[in-house]
Amino acid sequence: MNEVGNATLLQAEREARRSLDGDAIFEAAVKESGLGQYADPDIRERFDYLIGLFNAFGTIRESLYGVAAQQMKSVVMKRLQVARDWAEHPEILESEIVQPFFVIGNARAGTTFTQMILAMDEGHRTPRYRDVQHPSPPRGLDPEADLRALEEQGEYVDFITTQSPRMMSGHPYFDQRGETEAEDEYTYSLDLDLAYPLWYLKIPSLPQCLPPRDPVRAFEFFRDMLKQYQWKCPTRRWVGKGVIHQYIADPLLEVFPDMVGFWVHRKPEELVGSLLELLEIQYAPFNDGQYNVDPDAMVEQLCQGVDHILNCPAIDDPRMHHINFRDLVSDPAAVIAPIYEAHGIAFTDDYARKISQRMQDPAHRSDRYGKFEYSLDKYGLDGAELRRKFGAYCDRFEL
Secondary structure (H helix, E strand, O other): OOHHHHHHHHHHHHOOEEOOOHHHHHHHHHHHHOOHHHOOHHHHHHHHHHHHHHHHHOOEEHHHHHHHHHHHHHHHHHHHHHHHHHHHOHHHHHOOOOOOEEEEOOOOOOHHHHHHHHHOOOOEEOOEHHHHHOOOOOOOOOHHHHHHHHHHHHHHHHHHHHHOOOHHHHOHHHHHHHHOEOOHHHHHHHHOOOOOHHHOOOOOOOOOOOOOOOHHHHHHHHHHHHHHHHOOOOOOEEEEEEOOHHHOHHHHHHHOOOOEEEEEEOOHHHHHHHHHHHHHHHHOOOOOOOOOOOHHHHHHHHHHHHHHHHOOHHHHOOOEEEEEHHHHHHOHHHHHHHHHHHOOOOOOHHHHHHHHHHHHOHHHOOOOOOOOOOOOHHHOOOHHHHHHHOHHHHHHOOO
C-alpha cells in the first residue's frame, strides 16, 4: 500500500465510531413521512430488533454515519407508506394469489437462473428490484413515479457494482439494473424482521442475514406485498425465489397451500466455494473492514441447515419437486415440463421456444462478464471432506 493509502487507513482507524441510534432514526422517519399513525407498536418492535442486529455486529465511522442513518430511515418510511396504502385502499389486499411458483435452494444453486426461466412463461411475473425497493406508489398507478423508481433502482445497482465490480461476474443478472429479479427475502424484509443486504448496503455494520423470527408472518407479509405489486398490474402467476425458503419450507406451504415448489440442489463441493466467494464480494466491500465470515463456521452452519432439511416433512410434500442443478442448466425445459404436467399446467410450444432461444443467446451466457472464479483452497476447505460432511444430503438428492 502506498503512503496515501496508509494515511487513509490510519485516519479511518482513528476516526470516532458509533452505533445506529434507533430512536432518532425512527422518529426522523415518522416526522419526515408524516405517517406516524401507521407506526404501530409491532412495527416499532421489529425495528428495534433489526437495529439490535446491526449494533451487535459492528459500528460505523462518524464520516459514514449520516448516509447509513439516511438509508435506514428510508426503509422505515417505505414500510409506513405501504401501511398507509393498505389502510386507504383495503381493496389491494382483497385480490388473490393463485398457484404461485417458488424456487427454493441455497444461494449459488442456480435459483436465480430457475427464477428467470420460469418468469419467461406467458402471464408469469417475478418481483423486480424496482418493485421491491419502491413499493409505493405501486407500479402502474403513476407513470412518472414508475419511471423514477426504475431510474433510481438502476442507479442503486450501479452503486453496488461500482463498489464491488466482481458482482457482475458473480451475478450477471445485474445487467438488467432496476429490472433485476428480486429474491423473496428482499420483499418481506421490508417488514423489518431481518437484515436483507440489498436494503442496507450503505450501512457498514450490516450483519449476515438470518431467517425471520416468525416465518408465517413473513410469508403473509410477502403475500400481501405481491397483492400490492399486482394492484394496478394484474398478474396471472407469480414466480418467487428464496434462499432461506429451504429452512422454513413448512410455513411457506402453510401460507401458499396451492404453490408449486422447484427445489434446486447442487453438489456441496461446487456450491460451498462459490457461496463463500459471493458472500465476500457481497459484504466485504460494504462492511468497511468488519467482514468476518469464517469458512469452517459457515460449513458447520450449512451442515446444521442440511440436518434440518433432511428432517423437514416438506421435502416429501408432493407440491415440492427436487431438481439437480446439472440437469437444470443442461436442459431446463426437460426438467420443468414434467413438473408442469404434474400440476395440470400447460407447457406450451411457445414457452419451449422461449427457453431454447434464451439458452442459445450469447447475451445471456452466465460468463458474459467473465467467469466467476472461486476455489475451496482459498478457504482452506477440501472437496472430499465436504462430500463426507454432506453425505446424507448428497444421497437423499442424488448429487
